[in-house]
Amino acid sequence: MITLRKAKDRGHANFGWLNSYHTFSFGHYYDPSHMGFSALRVINDDTVTPSMGFEAHGHKDMEIISLVTQGTIAHRDSAGNTRELPAGEYQLMSAGAGIVHSEFNASNNEPLKFLQIWIQPNQKGGQPGYQQKPFGEQDGFTTIITPDGQHDSLRIKQDMQLIQLVLDHDTEATLEVSTERRYYIHLIEGQLLLNDTDTLDSGDGAKIENTPHLSFSKLSSARVKALIFDLP
Template identity: 60%
Template sequence: MFEVIRSNERGGAHFGWLKSKHTFSFGDYYNPKQMGFSALRVINDDQVAAGAGFHTHSHKNMEIISYVLSGKIAHKDSAGNEEVLPAGEFQLMSAGKGISHSEFNASQTDDLKFLQIWIQPNQFDGAPGYQQKDFGEAVGLTEVITADGRNGTLQMKQDASLSQLILLPEQLISLPVTTNRAYYLHLIHGELTLQGQTLQAGDGIKLAALAELTAAAGAEHVKALWFDLPGV
């Protein structure tokens, strides 16, 4: 199966200091057909004005991933972590039994753009955790977050993984799929064709029950996120 979610079909929010596009139902945006996919619950495409941000708020039992597209995030949480997350880095905060945090645009002059991603865990009420790392810009599929933290990846509390996909113009790639797993691809930059569908930046696609899958980049380089998820 596959289902495309076009960028212009996403929900949205505009609070002056924040412009956001929601792939799945979130906040005041409710779409009963888009409540998440497998363990993937949230993909928000956020643009935060200079000096603004999310004041201290709390989460529980959620794996919260931030990926900075441009700018820097100033992070502070109740576990004592106070970090700056620059463009290109991935952050994973495991909320566990409960954590409070704030996320602000570290710049007083430029906008911050980042993806906020939530994955439902399969372990509950544990100690909160914080991880952060830059995985570079290697061409191909690079694992970023896994269930066991293999090969220097960040470790999440779910039978899932997140990889960064980078392709050169016109490049083909065979993506790893099995029939008993679900997959989601979110396109950040470029044009990508798979399952007979051509995706543009901001588009996403739900995939499941596939024995093989090939993706082809268009005339520009491609950057995307690839989620390997429990079957649906």
């Protein structure tokens, strides 16, 4: 079963310095029918004005993934990490028993666009952690995050995987999946046909359950880039 989550139906908040679209309930946006999906709790599509950002604030017991699509994040946290996250690289911050961090637009004149994703962990407490890595943008599937770091991926405290899909030169791809698992697709760019039945545009998502395979077809000459969450 595939249930679409159209970009236009997402929650929206605009604070001037931050323009954010919420796939699931977050902040002042509350919809009891969109509280998350399995361990996936948040997908926020954020645009931050130049030199602005999220002041130092705390989290605990949450796995927080960031992917910049335009610009660069200036990151600082209470574990001593001071880093810059450019477009295309993945950041995974494990809040553990507690961490304080800030995320700012590193540019004085260009907007910052990024996805902020929260995964509920299957273990509480522990030392906070920080990981950051580029994975490139080769055609097909690239494993980004796993519980055990396989395929040289980032390691997360949950029985889940994050897979990047790119269709640039290729026009189709198929992924064998398990009917015992749940999957969520978030389309970052392009236009995508899912399982020959459902069309996704940029910002759209899809909840997938009891489906034995996933097929992806590019519907225009524009490149497709999507995130696939393999969830318990």
